[in-house]
Amino acid sequence: MRKPAALPENQASVDALFRGHQQRIVRLCRMMLGNPDDADEVAQEVFLKMLGQREHGPEPADWKAWLTRVAINACHDRHRSGWWKWWKRDSRELLDTDLTSRDTVHEAISHEQTEALWRAFRKLTPRQQEVFILRQVEGWSTRETAVELKLSEQAVKLQLFRGLRRLREALRSHQ
Amino acid sequence: MKPCLEDSELLHLLAAEAADNVDHQDHLKECSRCAARYEEVARDADTITSALTQAADNLISRKRFAETYAYAWFGDGFRIAAIFAGATALGGAAAFALLLTLGRRPASNQLAQTAANRSASKVASIQRPAMTSRAIASNDAVAAGSRGALYNAEALTNDPLAGFAYGDSLSAADSNTNDDMLFCVPGDDGTICSSADQG
Numbered sequence: 001m002r003k004p005a006a007l008p009e010n011q012a013s014v015d016a017l018f019r020g021h022q023q024r025i026v027r028l029c030r031m032m033l034g035n036p037d038d039a040d041e042v043a044q045e046v047f048l049k050m051l052g053q054r055e056h057g058p059e060p061a062d063w064k065a066w067l068t069r070v071a072i073n074a075c076h077d078r079h080r081s082g083w084w085k086w087w088k089r090d091s092r093e094l095l096d097t098d099l100t101s102r103d104t105v106h107e108a109i110s111h112e113q114t115e116a117l118w119r120a121f122r123k124l125t126p127r128q129q130e131v132f133i134l135r136q137v138e139g140w141s142t143r144e145t146a147v148e149l150k151l152s153e154q155a156v157k158l159q160l161f162r163g164l165r166r167l168r169e170a171l172r173s174h175q
Numbered sequence: 176m177k178p179c180l181e182d183s184e185l186l187h188l189l190a191a192e193a194a195d196n197v198d199h200q201d202h203l204k205e206c207s208r209c210a211a212r213y214e215e216v217a218r219d220a221d222t223i224t225s226a227l228t229q230a231a232d233n234l235i236s237r238k239r240f241a242e243t244y245a246y247a248w249f250g251d252g253f254r255i256a257a258i259f260a261g262a263t264a265l266g267g268a269a270a271f272a273l274l275l276t277l278g279r280r281p282a283s284n285q286l287a288q289t290a291a292n293r294s295a296s297k298v299a300s301i302q303r304p305a306m307t308s309r310a311i312a313s314n315d316a317v318a319a320g321s322r323g324a325l326y327n328a329e330a331l332t333n334d335p336l337a338g339f340a341y342g343d344s345l346s347a348a349d350s351n352t353n354d355d356m357l358f359c360v361p362g363d364d365g366t367i368c369s370s371a372d373q374g
Contacts, residue, residue: 023232027228027231027232030231030232030234031227031228031231036234109222109226113226114226114229114230115230117223117226117227117230118226118227118230121227136220136223137224137227137228141192142191142192157187157190157195158190160190161183161186161187164186164189164190164220164223165183165186167227168186168216168219168220168223171219171222171223172219
């Protein structure tokens, strides 16, 4: 049996990068945008930029951080676009997206609690959402988060505290 | 020993780096109750994080978005269409009412009544063109008089060329408010207008 030809080195790396980070980037975009369709589009843009970076630009030392940074900036751009503003203004209630029944999140947490948490998260300010995502989901340090979001470290702590307080209230109110 | 920490302080402690709030960290080491509460807060934060990440992974609202968006779109369309339809109907009704008000003419039976109220002899003695006279010659005098007067009056009023042909005479007839109907038709004797009162 003929052995399939091996992929070129850089192409294999791109493939590995895509496979390794695709789910994480899509999730990040979904959390930042709230709309899965938009999130998928933005994630595609991020990976197109990754391809461009691999071909033309200097290779970043840490692809994970680079991809996260590009994804956050792409979500910012989407937030700033007139189309997004129009969508958000005219269909604000649509951002309260539906959750599937497959979300076996936590045994200790019900479907209603998950929905309540998601809705509470969508009601956080964009800054609080970003800080929460970077600190809690991505595991960045306060300093890294502050540098990336151009905030002071104290502001990062305050935003995280406020976000966590609201989310915890939502969690407690549905227990 | 310091008093126990409040929930907000525990949350602050969680949001901050471990090196921050050394006093609070020390208190947690000494107070098992606060340590347990801190563990609970941290557990809540983990639960929230894992719930939100998995919720984001499981978002499949594409269909619902499309449907809801379609409903919203059509709903807006219907609202706009209803507003336009209402505005058009109102405008049309207003225009129709205006036309009715401005363009209202006495109904034919009113003219006939007016003509019938006149004496038949006066109406019959009006000088009319020969053709008109012949047309009504077959009728009896009263009927011919009323019909002829009606016919001529309507013809003069409705004929768009009457303004050219009879010009000022017609307007004079229109402006006659003395209940004397003028019949402005060229007569054999060269007169243009003759009043029913003139005989």
